[in-house]
Amino acid sequence: MEILNTLYSESDIQEMIVGLAKKINDDYASVDELLVIGILRGGVYFTTELTKRLTIPLTIDFMSVSSYGDGTVSSENVKILKDVETDIEGKHVLIVEDIIDTGRTLSSLVQLLSQRKPKSLKVCTMLNKPDRRVEGAMSEPDYQGYVIPDYFVVGYGLDYAQRYRNLPYIATIEFKE
Ligand code: IMP
Ligand code: MG
Numbered sequence: 001m002e003i004l005n006t007l008y009s010e011s012d013i014q015e016m017i018v019g020l021a022k023k024i025n026d027d028y029a030s031v032d033e034l035l036v037i038g039i040l041r042g043g044v045y046f047t048t049e050l051t052k053r054l055t056i057p058l059t060i061d062f063m064s065v066s067s068y069g070d071g072t073v074s075s076e077n078v079k080i081l082k083d084v085e086t087d088i089e090g091k092h093v094l095i096v097e098d099i100i101d102t103g104r105t106l107s108s109l110v111q112l113l114s115q116r117k118p119k120s121l122k123v124c125t126m127l128n129k130p131d132r133r134v135e136g137a138m139s140e141p142d143y144q145g146y147v148i149p150d151y152f153v154v155g156y157g158l159d160y161a162q163r164y165r166n167l168p169y170i171a172t173i174e175f176k177e
């Protein structure tokens with residue numbers, strides 16, 4: 001049996017997104033255009049809600065990746081399932097992700113996208129589980145919604161076996177016999 005307990009309600013999440021959007025609007029106020037790259041599938045709800053609150057000129061693209069390899073962090077260890085359709089060279093890029101766990105996926109993705117010479121490259125994550133970080137992986141994201149302990153969470157884009165992504169809130173999930 002799966003037991004779900006709400007960790008952040010829909011209104012908590014909206015409040016968090018408003019705060020993050022304010023910071024991002026301020027930080028990029030003098031930039032002519034921002035390219036937001038939402039990471040599929042988990043980052044899709046967060047990307048759409050966050051970008052609705054951004055007032056700076058921006059474009060949106062999506063990417064789907066999965067990390068694989070020997071557990072190390074390197075640009076060769078991220079497999080691109082769907083690439084962006086935008087040439088990111090010379091652009092200000094903000095990656096928007098659902099959660100940073102071990103940090104492998106995002107660290108490898110940052111390395112890979114850096115090779116394409118964006119003008120700037122930052123990371124915004126909805127959730128961060130710093131206790132789970134592996135050595136060599138990214139230390140801190142540029143923007144983060146909530147820092148959480150080592151819980152497995154679902155909802156607002158996050159899945160367990162592809163389910164629960166559509167929950168409008170974030171919940172912890174426990175598995176009982
Ligand atoms: P990392 O490479 O270990 O940082 O993995 C990040 C990816 O693992 C995320 O983009 C999620 O897809 C998945 N993930 C990590 N923790 C959770 C969780 O608590 N719930 C759902 N998915 C998670
Ligand atoms: Mg993901």
